[in-house]
Amino acid sequence: MKETTREYVNRIAKQVTDLMSEYGDDWSKPWATQKGGLPFNPARNARYTGGNVFGLMLQGWGAGFGESQWATYKQWKSIGKQVAEGQRSVANSIFYSKVIDEDKNSFYHVMKLSPVFNIEQTVDYEPINLKDKENKVTKVEAVENFISKVPCKVMTHGNQAYYNPTDDVIVMPPEKAFIATEHESETENYYSTLLHELTHWTGHKSRLDRLEKLNSMEARANEELIAELGSILLSCELGVSKNPTPNHAKYLNHWITAIKDNPRVIIKAMAAAEKAAGHLNQYQQQAIAAE
16 A cells, blocks of 8 residues: 555654664664665766655665665666566655645645665665675575475565565575674575574464564564574574574574573573474475475
């Protein structure tokens, strides 16, 4: 359903207040430090102005985009770029339409919205810093085979990994965006991230129905804990890593205070993660039974 201007204004306002609540004094950091600079329209070769500057920065951050180039479907087409199949607009730009009131011999402006797409949603998009980078992720057959039996949709674009429950889709950066860390290879980091998002996928309302209950920061943090524990289980089961890696441990440290305050938090999260892994394994059993 098309968003109304009232809904748009309310949504942007809520994003700001949510950021203030979540990040406190540093609430502007998540979206004010985007790598792509200020919002820009390549079809018009001009920067966005007015409320569109902060509006597109907020919407871009919320959708996980790092680039700042935005244009309508037709505008991308006019400069030889095509929005990728299956992509939907996740942002609106504002424009004002002049309305003439002949009875009063005057005019006024009405705010309207135009759906726009980020450059990361176009065909063949590849970040500049990755164009010449070698892909060092080695395919792990066990994981590829495992995921092929799960009816999930995985899309590759952008700079962030996340699960979008609205569209029921997992978004992953390109494989060659992943780097080796002190204790983990590019392959381990790629697959552990993918399995983390796959664990989130199990929480959809049509599956284990965890995500509808994420109405507080504590609940959202707990879901992240479940996803990371799920990634550990699946990484070990599928041979991505023999044991939980130091990076897993660092990620789990985010919840150390909550766990100390209430030790049952980790036990419940472990049980939920094991249930998520069990749900995913059901698809494997169904595939074998169908053979």
